[in-house]
Amino acid sequence: MDTDPNSSSAAQEWTHWFRTFQNFFAVLPGEGLDKLGVLTNFVSPRIYEAVADCTNYEVAIKILKDLYVKPSNEIFARYCLATGRQKAGESLDEFFQALKMLSKECNFKTVTAEQYREEAVRDTFNSGLQSSLIRQRLLENRIH
Numbered sequence: 146m147d148t149d150p151n152s153s154s155a156a157q158e159w160t161h162w163f164r165t166f167q168n169f170f171a172v173l174p175g176e177g178l179d180k181l182g183v184l185t186n187f188v189s190p191r192i193y194e195a196v197a198d199c200t201n202y203e204v205a206i207k208i209l210k211d212l213y214v215k216p217s218n219e220i221f222a223r224y225c226l227a228t229g230r231q232k233a234g235e236s237l238d239e240f241f242q243a244l245k246m247l248s249k250e251c252n253f254k255t256v257t258a259e260q261y262r263e264e265a266v267r268d269t270f271n272s273g274l275q276s277s278l279i280r281q282r283l284l285e286n287r288i289h
Contacts, residue, residue: 147189150212159213163206181205221284222250223268 146166148158166187170180180202185193188209195212199205226247231240256264274280 146187146192146209148192148213156214159210163210217250217252218284219250219252220267220271220286222247222252223264224271224280224284226251227268227272 146159146162148155148162152158166184169187170178170183173183181199184196184202184205188196192209196205196208199208226244229240229244229247231237235243271280271283274283
């Protein structure tokens with residue numbers, strides 16, 4: 146693993162890398178396995194610096210996950226989903242898949258009708274504002 150934690154695809158690359166790393170562990174004999182030692186063999190020297198002081202595998206993985214997966218801004222994600230537009234040359238299927246990917250960041254959960262109404266008003270308020278400066282400030286906030 147040598148992905149720049151600040152790249153726009155860092156979370157996606159981490160998720161894929163970690164899943165394949167778990168698959169690798171699944172085929173290794175479990176007894177007496179030094180997971181932390183194996184982990185250090187699969188990260189670059191630059192990434193190793195983040196976990197060099199760790200004494201156990203679970204802590205190292207948590208540090209790496211926190212490094213790559215930033216908390217999502219649900220309000221901004223919902224704004225992006227609500228204002229998504231098909232790009233020139235993008236097929237209907239590609240557009241639909243892009244919207245489905247955007248929806249993963251929205252943190253949808255089971256809510257009451259009242260909660261759904263409040264969130265719908267909030268989201269429409271954000272997308273309907275005339276001032277892009279105010280909209281930007283509101284979307285930078287995680288809670289409102």
